Amino acid sequence: MRNRSGTRKGQALIMVTLALMAMFGLMGLLVDFGYAFFLEKMMQNAADAASLAAVRAALDSGTGPTSFTCGTTAVCAATPVSCASATGNLQVGCQYALQNGFDWTTPNTTVTVQASDRNSPPTVLGCNPLTHHPPTAPCVDTYYWVTVRIARNVPQLFSAVWGNGMGVVSARATAAIAQSTTLGNLILTNRENDPWIGATGTQLDNTGNANATVPGGIILASADPVDAGFLQGNSHVAASYTWIRGSGGVRLQGSATWIAAPQNQASNPNIPGSDSDPFNSPFVDPFYGDGQPPLPDATTLGSLPLVPVPGGTLTTTICPSGVCPPGIYYATNTSGLPTGAPIGIWQGNFQFRWNGNFDASTFIFFGGLRIGQARVNFDPGRYVLAGVNLSFGDLVFETTNQSFIQGGSTAQGNHDAGRIFILTDERYAGDQLAPARSRVPGLPDLAFGRTKVIAGNNASSSITLQGLNRLDQSLPQSMHPYSPVLFWQDQRNSNYRYDDQGRYFCSNFNVACPQDLTDGRGNPNPEFWMQATQFLNIWGAVYQPRGAWMQLVGGNLQTGPIQVVTGAVRLQGGSDLSLTGVETPIVNFVASLVE
């Protein structure tokens, strides 16, 4: 008995020791790993907040979303640096990490920031199509990015029994200024109180047997409870979605249909949008706050050749062999004085020639441009249609059904840098045209004009035009926010008033906010008239500001990769409209997490 008792002594100690090690292991799993999970979540939140804050600070202090180069407003750090030495917007980000509980001055905690602009290392140029992306977020095209890394050495409580005395918990987040797609392929920005040729409050006015097919969705900003959209007769709308602001409604008469059924924002919590956040609301002009597409600087404008056009008719005398260089075109009378008449291309073959880079390929037409039975090729570049002398009519841009117009390609993946037609007057966007206008002494005052695009009904009377393409490396960064615009109507040529930064002038977005007519511009007629046929081939966006409108007429199908932004649309005469969407649609530039 004694012997047996003696052999039992110490067994319990061994068993308990072994059991304790196992239990400590389990408790380590529970406590140490549990704490690590908890810490990792906190770190991820802190890193997210810090990186986003740093980019947001840069975005808010910059002059434009795509104007960032490493400097004072957007601080860069090619390699990760401690928050202790961070400055500017990076310091702002670090403060967010601190406020979320990660103090880099305490032992065992490190908080580092790394940042770069679009073209400086370590930004990577890679992927297909090419993107300028952070090393940690492949294939995201960025203009400025910040990566925040947080790490902490955590002493282990129970896992130390197994020799794991210290654990490392870390998190990483990258935020960037990058493009954010806008909602909708047909974006109508008028509100219920904005007047136009149709009934106030109505935005999509389908008066005939016209059909509108919009796979990319329709956005109606009018909260008119009955008539935000109005279909009559045998007209039909087909869209993947139609979102109407507030409690707006649509009215269907006859056998009209609207599929899928429009949804009210007021009754669908998943439809975003608030006037307090106009940069992210689908019911506000997608170019809100972006300003207008810039012209080249004064030096470039000052060096553009002057091209007087006697009688206003373009000939091969002015454009040898039909090749017209970039320049400032204006009609003159027999005395050589500028008349403000439109530049007419009535017959023959002409090409407006690319001049090596986009800014140098700027064509300014004082008095507007009208094309008759001629073949015209528009190379990539800016085409500024700078106002009309009303004594010669009110069209600033016009094509006829006998015109043959080409410029770029509408086939996917086959686009050049693109072209933009800026429909304006002689005082474009902060009077950017002054350096050009001052070189044409005697030019009469020019006003806003209407636009009328008419396509013919056979291949030799057709229009093929491609808008700006930000995938093309020769499109300057300053123009990226305006890709894929083909036609840009001046925001001042509207019944609704914008400020100089492209924001709505009146703080209450729901009121009618008329233009200030005291500057002598007169009462504008901001109409865009498009007589479409199947031979109107457009790739890109047609932009008109809120308060302007578009009329689509004709009896044939107009289909193509088109995005339309305007105040309101009237479809008539059995014109069918099919907007199939552009592979590089209109985007906003936002500060956003990308990893």
Add this chain to the structure above:
Amino acid sequence: MRRRAGHGQRGNAFLEFTLVGIPLIFILISIFEVSRVLWQYNTAAHAVREGVRYASVHANNCAVLPNSCTVTIGQIAQQIGYHGAGVVPADLLNVQFIWGEADQPAAFTCPDLQTCLNGGGPAAQYWPGPPPGAAPVGGGFFQMPITIRAEYRMRSVIALFWPGSRGVRVGNFQLPVSSTEMINY
């Protein structure tokens, strides 16, 4: 007396162990089991949260050329699996990928995570954004919600003792896990 007393003590110990030990062991096992359930639940919830966060930075904006960073259900499943240490992929059932809040219908559903990890089910489908260059179809827009919802099948030995359990088999019950995030990019 000694013998009687000795014999009596032995019986007492057996009786005491029966009365105290068995419930004690049962309670101990229950504590371990509940802890394990909570651990698994938290891990599954963490994994799903990491999955939805990953998806939230690879949504519609990733499809706008030249961006090409949209992801497939299979890639999101890999993220869930990677962050779910201890979670058995075959037991994460009915993994639903939802445009909107959790009360919306699912756009895609993996019968279980393992299926999508193996490339089956909707693994090849792009979500929440479309393929690069394509137009968005159902959701995934900036600052709109997306949700991943699933049920984790717990296999509990202790459920053998539950009233109504039949036969000698491990009891199953399912823990719902769900995470919603606003689209970041």
